[in-house]
């Protein structure tokens with residue numbers, strides 16, 4: 001007998017240059033007339049201006065507009081307590097931290113969440129979890145899958161190059177994560193969702209066909225990271241996107257005085273794990289050498 005399965009996926013997906021300036025149109029189309037806008041504290045004023053102008057041009061009312069200062073759980077709940085009850089949707093705009101907090105507040109408010117990343121440093125912009133700090137530790141808290149993802153590829157291309165490298169590192173980790181998952185099945189019988197594993201793997205191969213930092217490359221990286229979020233939603237776990245390489249990065253977060261970007265730590269750990277797994281290490285090394293990822297960031301850290 002066929003058992004129906006529900007998967008949460010975004011209803012609105014726009015991945016193209018100029019998408020930011022059409023946010024008002026997208027919000028209007030989905031009848032989001034009153035919105036809350038939460039954005040990165042260090043966001044470029046011009047980007048914020050473009051988003052608010054677009055919303056106002058379609059008479060979308062911005063009930064609350066606030067910078068996200070911290071990813072602390074307490075700060076997020078404080079922002080939640082100040083959120084207007086009559087908002088139709090919550091918009092998260094900027095980098096990963098602002099998006100995580102906005103996503104969590106939307107989840108607490110039970111309101112649709114619109115994710116508008118300005119860079120592609122990790123796969124968190126389209127996932128059903130929020131990475132917040134509880135005490136002094138980073139935790140993955142349950143949230144809802146975004147209702148919409150608007151990814152302006154021209155805006156992401158203008159973001160610092162290190163963020164692109166971080167996104168590539170987080171994407172390539174899907175190789176080792178999926179192999180870990182399959183090894184766990186053989187070792188302990190952990191169930192593997194074949195389709196989620198296939199989607200996760202396929203998204204990496206699609207990117208590897210043309211791993212170039214330009215507008216098309218941003219589309220490929222953004223789409224691949226987005227599909228990874230969907231693969232996690234399909235199986236209801238982070239296994240297709242996060243394996244032992246992520247555990248190494250989490251350990252670095254807790255012991256380092258100055259942890260690096262998530263995707264950079266994960267990318268380096270992915271290479272090491274691929275050597276242990278005996279698979280994909282040449283492919284990963286070629287990708288990193290092509291982008292001179294390790295060389296650049298090692299120099300910077302000396």
Ligand SMILES: [Zn+2]
Pocket residue numbers: 122123170241242246262266
């Ligand atoms: Zn990750």
